[in-house]
Every structure is written in structure tokens, then in C-alpha cells.
Amino acid sequence: MPLKEASLVKTWTVSPRVKAFRLKVLGEEPFTFVPGQWVNFHLPIKADNPQRAYSIASPPNGSHEFETAITRVEGGPGSSFFHDAPVGASLKFEGPAGRFVLRDPGKSGAAFIATGTGLTPFRSMIPHLLNQGCQPDVLLLFGIRDESEILFRQEFEELARRHANFRFVPTLSRANEAWQGERGYVQLQVEKRLKGRPEMETYVCGLKKMVDEVRKQLLDFGFDRKRIYFEKYD
Secondary structure (H helix, E strand, C coil): CCCEEEEEEEEEECCCCEEEEEEEECCCCCCCCCCCCEEEEECCCCCCCCEEEEECCCCCCCCCEEEEEEECCCCCHHHHHHHHCCCCCEEEEEEEECCCCCCCCCCCCEEEEEEHHHHHHHHHHHHHHHHCCCCCCEEEEEEECCHHHCCCHHHHHHHHHHCCCEEEEEEECCCCCCCCCEECCHHHHHHHHHCCCCCCEEEEEECHHHHHHHHHHHHHCCCCHHHEEEEECC
């Protein structure tokens, strides 16, 4: 697969450890992808494998640009390169690729379950789904440790205000006393909000332990195995 080239046009902080990056793909053709896909960067770093794959974190809009979000990993050469990269930096990548992509939920609605930066492909999928006029329920369950780690909070809250059928539910495992929202691990919210709704399409993304536990929950609740889509980030 031939490499593409992109220029870093914007960076911004979305949590203490996560930054977002907007890239403009060079060339005459717009950059096309399916919500949920990822790209594989070939980075100028000292590592046995200089390639790093990151999910696209923006809906397709017919332009040359796309976004991603990356957690800075202590001692990680790939994430450190991105977090330290200046606007204007040139990057080479291949893609898009991946089969963890948005399907048409029809009349059943869709539930999205994530922890950490497992949220990033859902920032591509959910706005696209809602902007296409999806009428059934769309639910996003997001598990993190504390309030400072609620990625893209204002964007998802604004989507919920604009779309009556969309519900954004962050749940905190280490919430302070002032937190008025849901508490505990995301698995608790899966049981609370999805048990009895096996008709929904479900998408699960995050670390292996969470993904495996949520998949088991959904199967126990009677969800169709073929309509549980998942991607593991470790």
C-alpha cells in the first residue's frame, strides 16, 4: 500500500494525558474513510517498529482533513513524538484500514461502550450516524477514572442537546464527592442500561479486559454475537 503524506495543522489538549491532532492529507483527492477505521503512521522514531496505528477520531466530511487522539505513554516513542510535534510537521501514513466500522442500525438503535481512548473511533461514528438522520436510540457509555479524563465532553454533551435520541453517559471509577453523575466501572452501566435491549447494535472499544467482560455480559443478556462489534487497544 503506497504511503500518503499529511501535514499537522492543529493540536489541542483534551485531558491531562491525551491530545488531539488534526492532519491535512496532501494531494488533489479528498481523504475518504468509513467511520471507525484507523491509519498506520510511519514515524521517524528510534524503535524496533516505527509504525503506530491510531483510530480516526473525526467523521468523514469530504475534505482532506482528519483527526486522531493519542494518550501520552510514559517512555513511549510513538506517543511522545506526536505530543511533542509542532504544527506544520510532515507525517507519512498508510490507510485507512480496519473492519471495526459503523453499520446501519436500521430501527434497532446502537450502543457504544468505551474506556479511555477507545472513545476515539466513536467520535467518528456517532456524529456521522446522527448527522445521517438516525432516529432510534443511540447510547454512549464511557468509563474513565475521574472527571478530568472525560474526552471531548463538551462535544458529546452538545450532541445530546441537539439530538433527543442520543444519550451520553460517562461513569467514573474514582469520582470525587462533587461528581453528580454515574459512578463505577462501565460494566455496571452496561447491565443497568442494556439488559433487556438485545435488539440494539453494540460497539465495544478499549482494553482487552473490559472488552471481553462486556462481550460476555451482552451475550448473557441475549445479544446477537454477530451484532457485537469490538476492537481491543492492547
